[in-house]
Amino acid sequence: MDIVAELLNGSKLAISRAITAVENEYGDAVEILQKIYPHTGRAYVIGITGPPGAGKSTLTDKLTKEYRSRGKTVGIIAVDPSSPFSGGAILGDRIRMNELTMDEGVFIRSMATRGSLGGMSRKTAEAVKVLDAAGKDIIFIETVGVGQSEVDIVKAADTTLVVLVPGLGDDIQAIKAGILEIGDVFAINKADRDGVERLHIEIEMMLDLDQNETEWRPKITRTIASQNQGVVELVDSIEEHAAYMVKTGLIQKRRFARTRNEILTMLDEAIQAYLKKKVANSRFEALTEEVSQRKNDPYSAVKSILAEVLK
């Protein structure tokens, strides 16, 4: 099967195989990504992040239905953490999205963070490219917002939606500090619970403090995802942000910065790989030995390695 031709035609089997190829770094992954690249950049990418159990998956399900009713096709990448002990994972986001499974205009893929989160954000971005090339209009990336690296995953997005819930207490402070600055749009989900007013005021106050380089003031929408409430308003405010990004040209800036980052990261990796190939392990060990015995210093060691490699 010509996986690229078929995925460009929207074949779900081909989309699925291509994502597996990039996720596992199969031999044909780079070739697939090279060939689909000219067909990417059309989708609008929305990151969804927030603490575990906030209702991100439930909200993604409802947002997708709203976008479908507005005539858009949707791709979803749902990322959950791998267990640090076994390396395995339970990926349970689909539970909230089963009604979307039979919709021909929707493709959902679950991914585990596996070992390196740095590698993960690249792979997520590549999976997004596959869905983009396959013609999805809107692509959601759902990820748990707890650490910096998960936040990196969401940086592949054009608009980032931060989902918070009332009543999480002080634990939320740390989380909020980290993800507040990446939020373009906020949802206070589980608005059927106590503490909505308080959380709303807290977020507004933190936004007041946030020195943003743009004049965009993130909107806060109250939702009850499990009852499909506030969803139309939330899509409206996402769309408002998207329109603002386009109108101001910020979308090009954001995408340019992302592309630059992508190239630099790949260059870094390629250089590392090249170094490992060029500098014999024994040579490296010997230098390390010299340095640890204070017969040499690390600065000179690096210089001499570079001089050898770059000559």
Place this chain on the structure above:
Amino acid sequence: MEKRIRVLVAKPGLDGHDRGAKVVARALRDAGFEVIYTGIRLTPEQIAEAALQEDVNVVALSLLSGAHNTLFPRIVEIMKQKGIKDVLTIGGGVIPDADIPGLKAAGIAEVFTPGTPTEKIIEFIKANVK
């Protein structure tokens, strides 16, 4: 990058609880597998479609309601129609011995009845995954 075995754990049919399926899901995670858990009361069409989108290596079906003779083979059939090859399909639940040969003939690689230690399931998957 190491490749990980991906397993779809699904419960077709109308029986309501999924304690058994969850125990299996956790055991598989602890064995290092990536488990896509889809919850209860899925149709065969939904299960086959989820297997397609998730590109899983294994589909593990659990059923207590007694409809296994129709539902399990139907799922295998739809997966074939969708062009999914190389997937290992296994089943578990309250399944009479007499039904097992028929299920195997229909493409269910192995059937695990209640009380089977989860290690057995893990071993079977490791030995037979394609």
